[in-house]
Amino acid sequence: MSKVVKIDKIVYGGYGLAKDDKVYFVPYTLEGEEVEIEVVQEKKDYSLSNPINIIKPSPERVEPVCKYFTLCGGCDFQHIPYEKQIEIKKEILKDQLLRIGKVDLPIEKVYPSQPFNYRIKVQFKFDGKNFGFYRQNSNQVIDIDYCYLLKEDFNQIIHPLKKFLFKYALSPSQVIVFSNSKNQKLIKFVFPDNSQIANIIPKIEIYKDEIDENIKGIGFYDKKKRQLLLGEYVIFETVDNYKYRVSMDSFFQVNIYQIKNLIDLVVQEVKDKGYKRAVDFYCGVGTFSVPLANYVREVLGIESNEEAVKDAKTNVRHNNLKNLKFLKAKTEKGLKYAKDFKPEVVVFDPPRSGLNKTIIREISKIESIQKIIYISCNPSTLARDLKDFKEYGFNPLKVSMVDMFPQTHHIESVVVLEKF
Incomplete structure (x- = not known):
């Protein structure tokens, strides 16, 4: 009814x-x-x-550009002009911070994005017939031939990828593609089990000929474990003056237009401030650690993903740094190393689940810390954590919003906290 x-x-x-x-x-x-x-x-x-x-x-209200809007679950806001999307997200962020975290601050800076064709990583779904993305709140795959969120070179390989899978009778549940600013690509074929691995054609030239000549490497996975690799495992991305190696199993920010803005927001909090040491938790391949090392005496990056740590360690060399070290550890274990390191600045860029009270309590015990920079992709867990930080003596002073995910409801923000 x-x-x-x-x-x-x-x-x-x-x-x-x-x-x-x-x-x-x-x-x-x-x-x-x-x-x-x-x-x-x-x-x-x-x-x-x-x-x-x-x-x-x-x-x-405007007419959505994509014919799959409301069918595919990827976008929420294509019926809204982009400037209005930014306004809505600002209000939601302010509301979440005030209602959950009791933090009443203006959004100091807002960084809009290019509204379309910004994503440098995509996770296609395949059910043996349909190749595309899940329907909203469903595991049903919507077959697509174009996505307005993706870099244009992704859209050029959708049809060749579909054709390839049918031609060689391959049924991966996911095809994950990462493309850098030179359109060089890493592709992961993820199968539900290893029964098809033996049927893989072990010549990367065929994939380049039939899918994309810019493919640098292909990995074949049994769920999450790689069984076979063709070509290279890594590609490189340059952001501003920083060079990053990114491997097939590492995380890198997905909006090519906003990575520099995130870095700049972090750097401006340490530049010319005289800080000696900084710790970067959930550091990934060193997205923030590498720039930080140019402005403080020593930086320690802590990350639990083994492949990301390997990338991060090579990024020390690629950026000619002598004052940056990386440690493979979960955040809870990394707290001990952070305490011994005696940082004045700590950077957090956690997953959507945010931090937890134990991490916040233990970090707050480190007397040397003067400033915390918290990068968040979930305003509700951010607000919860800010409330806990206030309880342990750190006051949120600035909030900025970086629109990493236009056309979607996701909100990325950067909060600066200082000890009071």
Whole structure:
């Protein structure tokens, strides 16, 4: 049974929030719209709903550029002009920080992105017939031939990739592609088991001829473990004056237009401040550690991903640095090394789950720390953690927003905290 509701505002997750007899979360809507909805999932305190008909559309609503919008689960905001997307994200970030973290700060700086064709990494899904992305909240694969979020060279290989899989009767569950600014590519074929590995054609030239001549390396995986490698395992990316080696199993920021802005936000907090030592947790391949080493006497990077640590250690050499070291350790174990290192500055760039109270408590015990720079991709866990940091003596002073994921509800932010 359908009903008509009015959207009060857009909330975290990309949903329009409506209040009637109860709270309704409705995707693909805008504030002020009257929408006919159908409830798809009842919860105790709210209902998840789908819009059936936009009865009274917002004057700001625009026609989505992508024919798969609302089918594919990748985008939330293509019906919203990009400038308005930024406004909405700013308000959501402020609301989450205030409501969850009791942090009342203006968003000091906002860095918009190029709205489309920004992603340098993609994870295609394949079900034996359809090649593309999952439907929203589903494991059903939507077959696509173009994605507006991807760098243009990705879109040029979608058809050749599909054709290749059918031609050689391969059924990977995922095909993960990373492309640098020179369009050089690493490709991972991830199979649900190892039964197809023996059928792989072991000549990279065939993949280059039939998929893309810019392929540098291909890995074949049984779930997460690599079984076979063709060509090279790494490619390089240059951001500003910094050179990064990135391997097939490492993490690198996915928006090619925003990596420099993130680095600049971190660097400006240490440049000309006289800090001697910095620790970079969840450091990956050294995205922030490498620039930091140009502005402080010593830097220690801590990362649990073994391949990322290998990349990071080579990036010390590629950037001619003598004052940067990397340690393979989970954050909880790395705290001991951080304590012995006596840093004045600590950088965190954790996964969406954020930190935990133990990490926050132990970091806060290190007397030498004067400043914490927290890079977050989840405002709700960020707000939770900031509340804990305040409890242990660190006050949030600045909040900046870097739009890493245009057309989606995801929000990247950088918060600077100082001891009070």
